[in-house]
Amino acid sequence: AQSVTQPDIHITVSEGASLELRCNYSYGATPYLFWYVQSPGQGLQLLLKYFSGDTLVQGIKGFEAEFKRSQSSFNLRKPSVHWSDAAEYFCAVGPFSGGYNKLIFGAGTRLAVHP
Amino acid sequence: AAGVIQSPRHLIKEKRETATLKCYPIPRHDTVYWYQQGPGQDPQFLISFYEKMQSDKGSIPDRFSAQQFSDYHSELNMSSLELGDSALYFCASSSQLAESYNEQFFGPGTRLTVL
Numbered sequence: 001a002q003s004v005t006q007p008d009i010h011i012t013v014s015e016g017a018s019l020e021l022r023c024n025y026s027y028g029a030t031p032y033l034f035w036y037v038q039s040p041g042q043g044l045q046l047l048l049k050y051f052s053g054d055t056l057v058q059g060i061k062g063f064e065a066e067f068k069r070s071q072s073s074f075n076l077r078k079p080s081v082h083w084s085d086a087a088e089y090f091c092a093v094g095p096f097s098g099g100y101n102k103l104i105f106g107a108g109t110r111l112a113v114h115p
Numbered sequence: 116a117a118g119v120i121q122s123p124r125h126l127i128k129e130k131r132e133t134a135t136l137k138c139y140p141i142p143r144h145d146t147v148y149w150y151q152q153g154p155g156q157d158p159q160f161l162i163s164f165y166e167k168m169q170s171d172k173g174s175i176p177d178r179f180s181a182q183q184f185s186d187y188h189s190e191l192n193m194s195s196l197e198l199g200d201s202a203l204y205f206c207a208s209s210s211q212l213a214e215s216y217n218e219q220f221f222g223p224g225t226r227l228t229v230l
Contacts, residue, residue, distance in 0.1 A: 032217045034218075036221075041226075042223065042224075043205065043221050043222060043223040043224050044158070044205065044221040045221075046218070046220075046221075049217075049218060051217060090157060090158070094217060094219075102148060102160040102163060102171050102173065103148075103150075103158075103160065103219060104160070105157040105158050105159075106157060107156075107157050108157050
């Protein structure tokens with residue numbers, strides 16, 4: 001069965017430090033991969049996506065992610081974290097056969113930023 | 116740019132009551148998805164529609180029903196509400212004809228509280 005694992009439930013970093021959020025997926029074929037960010041009580045905002053091609057993708061707000069097929073991973077990175085990056089981050093995979101591109105989300109990683 | 120609109124944004128109901136959530140997709144988007152996000156949980160896929168026909172079904176309770184109308188807006192009807200139905204309900208839309216057909220655009224969500 002398809003699944004997404006985000007091993008880190010909570011991460012705390014200092015402002016200005018680098019960040020890496022981990023995401024591993026289980027899927028039989030090449031997946032479409034997404035990272036979303038959610039501020040408290042807010043909707044989901046797409047940070048970046050990978051469909052094909054270059055395995056290093058750039059997103060909004062200075063985020064990037066690298067697709068590694070051999071490791072079934074799609075980790076999110078940012079070289080210097082800002083206090084406004086504090087939020088919950090969800091990795092998601094799709095599409096799946098027999099459906100119109102439903103997404104399966106990981107459990108999320110809550111990021112706290114210390115000043 | 117136009118985004119996905121959901122109404123109402125907040126809804127408070129009593130147990131055993133009925134609720135109707137509405138979703139207005141981005142213009143020219145033909146596919147609508149519904150997700151449920153419980154407190155501290157990741158979004159879970161409920162159901163989707165493509166061109167007014169149900170295209171996929173996830174973990175949607177039998178007490179819930181949904182449809183997509185001729186103007187592509189969708190409604191999620193929830194009956195015999197239970198305390199456990201309290202959640203944030205997201206609608207997302209996409210276009211099967213667009214190059215980025217696998218990208219779903221999320222609305223701000225409807226927060227349902229069942230007392």
